[in-house]
Amino acid sequence: MKVDQLLKNLSEIVDVKGSTEVEISSIAYDSRKVKKGGLFVAIKGFKLDGHDFIGQAINNGAVVVIGEKEINLPEDVLYIKVKNSRKALSEASSLFFGKPAERLNVIGVTGTNGKTTTTYLIKAILDEAGYSTGVVGTIGIRIKERLLPAERTTPESLELNEIFSEMVKEGVEYVTMEVSSHSLKLHRVDHVKFEVGVFTNLTQDHLDFHVSFEDYYASKKKLFDLSRKAVINVDDESGERLCSELNIPVITYAIEKNADVRAENVVIGSDGVSYEVCAGGERRKITYKVPGRFSVYNSLAAISACLSLGIDLETMAKALEKVRGVPGRFEPVDEGQDFTVIVDYAHTPDGLENVLNTVKTFARGRIITVFGAGGDRDRGKRPLMGKVVSERSDYFIITSDNPRTEDPQAIIDDIEKGVTERSNYEKIIDRREAIRRAIEMALPGDVVLIAGKGHEDYQIIGDKVLHFDDREVAREFLRQKGRKR
Ligand SMILES: CC(=O)N[C@H]1[C@@H](OP(=O)(O)OP(=O)(O)OC[C@H]2O[C@@H](n3ccc(=O)[nH]c3=O)[C@H](O)[C@@H]2O)O[C@H](CO)[C@@H](O)[C@@H]1O[C@H](C)C(=O)N[C@@H](C)C(=O)N[C@H](CCC(=O)O)C(=O)O
Ligand SMILES: Nc1ncnc2c1ncn2[C@@H]1O[C@H](COP(=O)(O)OP(=O)(O)OP(=O)(O)O)[C@@H](O)[C@H]1O
Numbered sequence: 001m002k003v004d005q006l007l008k009n010l011s012e013i014v015d016v017k018g019s020t021e022v023e024i025s026s027i028a029y030d031s032r033k034v035k036k037g038g039l040f041v042a043i044k045g046f047k048l049d050g051h052d053f054i055g056q057a058i059n060n061g062a063v064v065v066i067g068e069k070e071i072n073l074p075e076d077v078l079y080i081k082v083k084n085s086r087k088a089l090s091e092a093s094s095l096f097f098g099k100p101a102e103r104l105n106v107i108g109v110t111g112t113n114g115k116t117t118t119t120y121l122i123k124a125i126l127d128e129a130g131y132s133t134g135v136v137g138t139i140g141i142r143i144k145e146r147l148l149p150a151e152r153t154t155p156e157s158l159e160l161n162e163i164f165s166e167m168v169k170e171g172v173e174y175v176t177m178e179v180s181s182h183s184l185k186l187h188r189v190d191h192v193k194f195e196v197g198v199f200t201n202l203t204q205d206h207l208d209f210h211v212s213f214e215d216y217y218a219s220k221k222k223l224f225d226l227s228r229k230a231v232i233n234v235d236d237e238s239g240e241r242l243c244s245e246l247n248i249p250v251i252t253y254a255i256e257k258n259a260d261v262r263a264e265n266v267v268i269g270s271d272g273v274s275y276e277v278c279a280g281g282e283r284r285k286i287t288y289k290v291p292g293r294f295s296v297y298n299s300l301a302a303i304s305a306c307l308s309l310g311i312d313l314e315t316m317a318k319a320l321e322k323v324r325g326v327p328g329r330f331e332p333v334d335e336g337q338d339f340t341v342i343v344d345y346a347h348t349p350d351g352l353e354n355v356l357n358t359v360k361t362f363a364r365g366r367i368i369t370v371f372g373a374g375g376d377r378d379r380g381k382r383p384l385m386g387k388v389v390s391e392r393s394d395y396f397i398i399t400s401d402n403p404r405t406e407d408p409q410a411i412i413d414d415i416e417k418g419v420t421e422r423s424n425y426e427k428i429i430d431r432r433e434a435i436r437r438a439i440e441m442a443l444p445g446d447v448v449l450i451a452g453k454g455h456e457d458y459q460i461i462g463d464k465v466l467h468f469d470d471r472e473v474a475r476e477f478l479r480q481k482g483r484k485r
């Protein structure tokens with residue numbers, strides 16, 4: 001990439017110092033990853049300041065540096081001062097990879113809960129319609145049928161552009177991606193023009209990162225500055241507000257309220273949901289084999305997004321009928337036992353409320369819940385999670401869910417503060433032990449809900465990532481219990 005081209009593409013240059021007669025061979029925002037002939041983007045972080053590592057970046061071979069501070073560099077290194085390094089990183093990496101986002105139809109999904117599920121449902125519909133698809137999100141990066149691991153829900157702009165360029169090479173036409181509030185606030189997707197932006201809902205989470213609920217809302221709203229069209233759940237209070245604040249075409253969806261796409265005659269059963277979708281004077285029966293009211297919402301979101309892309313209801317109904325769930329989202333673990341075990345990714349008060357209300361609709365016996373809350377994350381949600389679980393479970397075990405650098409016992413104590421009186425519960429730090437105990441005590445007809453980790457195959461303790469998979473552990477103890485009989 002030539003520097004003069006880069007200069008033309010950066011929108012907020014403050015100053016340029018040094019020779020512009022250079023060629024850039026790679027980009028890095030971590031000084032340790034800079035290569036010879038590379039561009040280093042210095043980011044003022046939350047913990048460290050990338051500007052402090054410019055020396056190291058130059059030692060590693062950086063020929064161009066982008067930053068926000070007033071800095072003097074050796075003569076042979078070009079310094080570009082910008083207003084916002086993260087935004088510049090997004091613009092530079094898009095250019096470096098040949099602006100791949102412009103060659104893809106990108107659908108962005110934001111909201112506190114339901115993003116992963118909705119992206120998978122949209123993918124299923126697009127596959128059924130015969131398109132070649134890619135997915136970016138919590139479970140990983142999917143390029144057609146190839147699944148690559150992902151560190152974050154929404155990758156940093158540099159990695160995202162690399163993924164997009166790979167997708168373009170492989171002939172992907174549509175990408176459905178989760179757009180987290182972190183990524184919007186931190187300019188990870190500034191270079192993307194979304195065909196459709198989808199808003200699922202907004203409830204408490206991440207108030208460690210966002211200074212207030214209003215800031216959380218404002219970050220999510222940014223997706224719609226980057227979208228051509230919007231799809232919004234107007235049964236959600238923030239969704240309704242968002243709808244009134246946008247100047248782009250909007251398709252609304254709802255069960256309760258009046259909306260462009262509505263679900264009527266909703267039936268929620270133990271093996272899934274069915275309803276009639278009404279859109280633009282058309283009606284079509286929808287069957288989706290994952291239970292819960294939230295399944296109606298997630299499928300409505302996917303239908304509305306695909307309607308805006310011109311796909312017919314017939315194709316959508318066919319696709320949704322075939323979907324058998326998303327890994328770690330309301331996933332049953334079945335070893336032939338006479339009670340139900342479900343692994344789910346609910347890790348917010350709202351997610352837990354939804355999943356427990358769903359379990360309630362079909363549980364014949366007791367509801368036994370195993371859950372915890374992430375360390376180094378929103379502390380305010382912990383007692384709320386404790387309250388929701390204690391109000392909806394007959395028995396529960398508070399345990400660890402990625403304590404990270406926090407004391408696991410202190411996290412459990414935070415959760416316990418919200419537990420209502422006369423609850424039946426215990427606290428077991430070791431998640432494996434907690435799962436063993438829940439399975440051990442389950443009687444015929446009971447439901448054991450293991451919440452919070454879903455598809456994750458690790459437990460983060462301190463800075464160590466240890467292998468841990470709720471589904472594997474549950475299976476092991478189910479077999480053990482089966483053998484004892
Ligand atoms: C809170 C958050 O999002 N933090 C992101 C932020 O980190 P930071 O500001 O703390 O970075 P820092 O450690 O201070 O470092 C500043 C800069 O110095 C650089 N550096 C550092 C050391 C060195 O030797 N040389 C060097 O150049 C770093 O590469 C960085 O560019 O900027 C970094 C670089 O872009 C990100 O990697 C990092 O994401 C971290 C890993 C993270 O855990 N993010 C999570 C919370 C996240 O993004 N989650 C969302 C939401 C999921 C959901 O909705 O549930 C997601 O999309 O996954
Ligand atoms: N529309 C919804 N509303 C409320 N809760 C939901 C909804 N959809 C799913 N859930 C619950 O939230 C959990 C997480 O769902 P999903 O993984 O689809 O959300 P997400 O927004 O991608 O989460 P994350 O922010 O962690 O990536 C599910 O396991 C389920 O219990």
Ligand SMILES: N[C@H](CCC[C@H](N)C(=O)O)C(=O)O
Nearest residue numbers: 347373374377401402452453
């Ligand atoms: N993407 C979410 C996932 C939380 C899942 C839970 N298992 C945890 O680690 O807190 C986050 O990083 O907040």
Ligand SMILES: [Mg+2]
Nearest residue numbers: 115116138178
């Ligand atoms: Mg997700």
